[in-house]
Amino acid sequence: MPGTFKVISPGLLTTVQDLGRFGFQQYGMTPAGAMDPFALQVGNLLLGNDIAEAAFEINYLGPVMEVLKDALIVVSGGNLSPVIDGNPLPMWEVACIRKGQVLGFGKIKNGCRAYVAVAGGIDVPVIMGSKSTFLRGKMGGFKGRQLLPGDILSTSSINANIWKRMGQRLPARLIPNYDVIEPIRVVMGPQDNYFTATALNTFLTSKYTVGMESDRMGYRMEGPKLMHKNTADIISDGVPLGAIQVPGSGTPIILMADRQTTGGYTKIATVISIDIPALAQLKPGNSIYFNRITVDKAQQLWRQQQVVFEELKSSCVTK
Amino acid sequence: MMEHVRYLPIGDTGLFVEFENKISQEVNEKVRNLWLALEFGDLKGINEIIPTYRSLFIIYNPGVLALEKLISKIQDAIEIMVKKNFPKPVITEIPVLYGGEYGPDLEFIAEYHGLMAKDVIEIHSSRSYLIHMLGFAPGFPYLGGMSKKIATPRLKKPRVSIPAGSVGIADQQTGVYPLEGPAGWRLVGRTPLRLFDPHREPPILLKAGNYILFRPIDLKEYGDIEKEVMSGCYNVKRWEF
Numbered sequence: 101m102p103g104t105f106k107v108i109s110p111g112l113l114t115t116v117q118d119l120g121r122f123g124f125q126q127y128g129m130t131p132a133g134a135m136d137p138f139a140l141q142v143g144n145l146l147l148g149n150d151i152a153e154a155a156f157e158i159n160y161l162g163p164v165m166e167v168l169k170d171a172l173i174v175v176s177g178g179n180l181s182p183v184i185d186g187n188p189l190p191m192w193e194v195a196c197i198r199k200g201q202v203l204g205f206g207k208i209k210n211g212c213r214a215y216v217a218v219a220g221g222i223d224v225p226v227i228m229g230s231k232s233t234f235l236r237g238k239m240g241g242f243k244g245r246q247l248l249p250g251d252i253l254s255t256s257s258i259n260a261n262i263w264k265r266m267g268q269r270l271p272a273r274l275i276p277n278y279d280v281i282e283p284i285r286v287v288m289g290p291q292d293n294y295f296t297a298t299a300l301n302t303f304l305t306s307k308y309t310v311g312m313e314s315d316r317m318g319y320r321m322e323g324p325k326l327m328h329k330n331t332a333d334i335i336s337d338g339v340p341l342g343a344i345q346v347p348g349s350g351t352p353i354i355l356m357a358d359r360q361t362t363g364g365y366t367k368i369a370t371v372i373s374i375d376i377p378a379l380a381q382l383k384p385g386n387s388i389y390f391n392r393i394t395v396d397k398a399q400q401l402w403r404q405q406q407v408v409f410e411e412l413k414s415s416c417v418t419k
Numbered sequence: 420m421m422e423h424v425r426y427l428p429i430g431d432t433g434l435f436v437e438f439e440n441k442i443s444q445e446v447n448e449k450v451r452n453l454w455l456a457l458e459f460g461d462l463k464g465i466n467e468i469i470p471t472y473r474s475l476f477i478i479y480n481p482g483v484l485a486l487e488k489l490i491s492k493i494q495d496a497i498e499i500m501v502k503k504n505f506p507k508p509v510i511t512e513i514p515v516l517y518g519g520e521y522g523p524d525l526e527f528i529a530e531y532h533g534l535m536a537k538d539v540i541e542i543h544s545s546r547s548y549l550i551h552m553l554g555f556a557p558g559f560p561y562l563g564g565m566s567k568k569i570a571t572p573r574l575k576k577p578r579v580s581i582p583a584g585s586v587g588i589a590d591q592q593t594g595v596y597p598l599e600g601p602a603g604w605r606l607v608g609r610t611p612l613r614l615f616d617p618h619r620e621p622p623i624l625l626k627a628g629n630y631i632l633f634r635p636i637d638l639k640e641y642g643d644i645e646k647e648v649m650s651g652c653y654n655v656k657r658w659e660f
Contacts, residue, residue, distance in 0.1 A: 338476025362554030370430030398431035
């Protein structure tokens, strides 16, 4: 079967991810999906794919893949020094890769997760409405697992017009600068009233560092402990993306793409939607502050980002 | 009578509608009724509704539905909810092979309570359990109402891996593991049914707000059902509560 990519070495953790598997959280189904949805969506828009199409998500150490068929790709997200046949490949830009070439990665320059979107999308089965790999459930993506040496991945066929997109890029002003770590904005609650006034103040004024035990499921944040007034436990309820749980230990945990859908710890605050990508690009050892904003303000910022996506979509089509 | 609820926004796309802060059949029934009432209405702008023990977690699209609009929609649903007769919950039968290698902790549980193994099976399978919510893993039911007579603490050291379908007890909770994986619950048996199968329609067997009833089976029936499940022709037994 003719594929587009052959995995020579898979890197640390390379999986197929789209925007996530939604609609099944009432059944306990983890959404999974790209940790950095901004980078994924930009790659897709530049290529003329559906905005939610699946791409390769690459963590820290990138894969080496042989190109079996000419293709158009966009590498976005963290800069893991992408190369084609050893030559640097520009990021956030539509590039053509040719049969026989080798796509590789090098040093981590900034961020920690890169995305390789491909024109037409990666051809893996849609399971429960999504192509995302859910690692714990051993389902979705490519055979329900991370890529391994020898895997051959196909891409869906593309319209000849797509080749005209070569060189299209995200305007420089919109490219995230992962070197500058901004405060992560949060909406407080719903259990902020379970914490002492001192703890709330500590949470919003102290530096928190991403711990070593941080993965696609969640980020364990090291910093001053947050004290509860009485208890750290609640009757288990729903847990959204970005929820900051504080168990009895007082150490906050931020829930990410592979989170469980329910949980029984107090949630002091939740990271706003548009700051999830910046958070997803933090590495263990990076430090952040939390800034509180209102729901209204967070939603206003979210709407502004939707406008950017709309503009990008229309500007790409008419180049 | 107007139902008293709390509206707790979470993040920029979520809202909790919280009933009383306790675990009970009565509270969970209110959660179910509000969920059904919402599903009867216009769901535009609502992405997901996730029922849990004592609240509904609603994920919405703020570009389509403003928070105030969502809350007024829920208020309307609460009015319907107290007037309307909703379809009765459904009981799903879960056949279980108890003991032996399928339920390696059955003997321990019996000894722990000074009972015979058959008594433990009898107690465990003689009442239906309310599915308060699904969570932890796809299709995992949080069940309420197990008898204190067989409540047993978790293993001190969890097992590294147990098969999907394992039925366990942890303190006063009982449940069924939908996936193979590590587990600290005491295992009493195993069901040949698949609580989660991503390639089946529907992928998840159970639904929050409904009930399950365990039915003891023998090795032969386990094998027969397993074959039917594998070939996709097993008819899950369900009836109205």
